[in-house]
Amino acid sequence: MNLSSAPQGASNAPQTATSNAKEAATASISEFLAFKLGDEEYGIDILRVQEIRSYEAPTRMANAPAFIKGVINLRGVIVPIIDMRMKFNLEQVNYDSFTVVIVLNIGKQVVGMVVDGVSDVITLTPEQLRPVPEFSSAVDSDHVLAIGSIDMRMLILLDIEKLMTSAAMGLVAPTVQ
Numbered sequence: 143m144n145l146s147s148a149p150q151g152a153s154n155a156p157q158t159a160t161s162n163a164k165e166a167a168t169a170s171i172s173e174f175l176a177f178k179l180g181d182e183e184y185g186i187d188i189l190r191v192q193e194i195r196s197y198e199a200p201t202r203m204a205n206a207p208a209f210i211k212g213v214i215n216l217r218g219v220i221v222p223i224i225d226m227r228m229k230f231n232l233e234q235v236n237y238d239s240f241t242v243v244i245v246l247n248i249g250k251q252v253v254g255m256v257v258d259g260v261s262d263v264i265t266l267t268p269e270q271l272r273p274v275p276e277f278s279s280a281v282d283s284d285h286v287l288a289i290g291s292i293d294m295r296m297l298i299l300l301d302i303e304k305l306m307t308s309a310a311m312g313l314v315a316p317t318v319q
Contacts, residue, residue, distance in 0.1 A: 174264050174290065176297055177244065177257040180232045185290055185297040188263055190246050197241040197256060207312070211256065214243075221245065222313055223254040229311075248306045253313060264297065266290045271299070 174185030200212030200223040209228035213220050223243060227235055235241075240259040245252060271288040285305040290297035306313055 172265055172267070174266060174297065174299060175244065176261045176264050177242075178259045178261065179226055179230060179257055180235075183261070183295060183297050184257075185264060185266075185299045186244070186246075186302040190248065190302050192245040192247050192252065194260055195243045195245060195254075196239075197237050197243055210313075214254065216245065216252065216254075219252050221252050221254045223256060224306075224311070224313070225256045227256070227258070246302060246306065248303050248313075251313070253306055264290070264292060266292070266297075266299075 173188040175188045175191050176183055176185050178184075198214065200214045202212040203210065203222075206212070209225050211223045211225050213222050215221075227233070235258060237256075241256060242260055243254040243256055244260065245254050270291050272291055274286045274288060285301050285308065287299040287301050290299050305311065
């Protein structure tokens with residue numbers, strides 16, 4: 143009888159824990175809202191989306207980072223609006239009729255993110271998910287769950303909760319599980 147409770151391969155704990163957490167997250171999520179930022183297409187867990195609204199100029203807040211465009215009043219709830227193009231250091235864009243705000247429920251807070259457009263809701267199977275390569279990019283690899291491959295399209299699947307609760311955003315306190 144083996145009384146050891148240490149899992150095999152525990153010496154790679156930080157790397158393995160991160161990989162296992164991403165695998166568990168992507169396994170539990172199968173439907174993603176696809177949206178565009180510049181030339182790239184991203185996906186987020188559809189269950190985090192409260193609604194999609196047309197862009198309206200928010201009220202600017204003093205001393206807020208440039209990527210926080212301001213706040214809007216959404217049926218009595220004050221919602222911070224984040225311009226994801228600015229956050230990801232993409233070129234500036236003119237807001238047009240395709241520009242939308244995806245309103246998200248992150249923990250107990252409502253947050254809006256400005257994107258260039260929303261395309262569709264995509265259901266992905268585990269076979270369509272690819273691991274995230276390690277390299278320097280505008281999006282921290284810790285905030286990317288996987289790369290979704292659909293026919294000739296590739297979707298960067300974001301862990302939107304982890305991204306919005308990151309210290310770099312400074313918006314939402316992480317949820318306790």
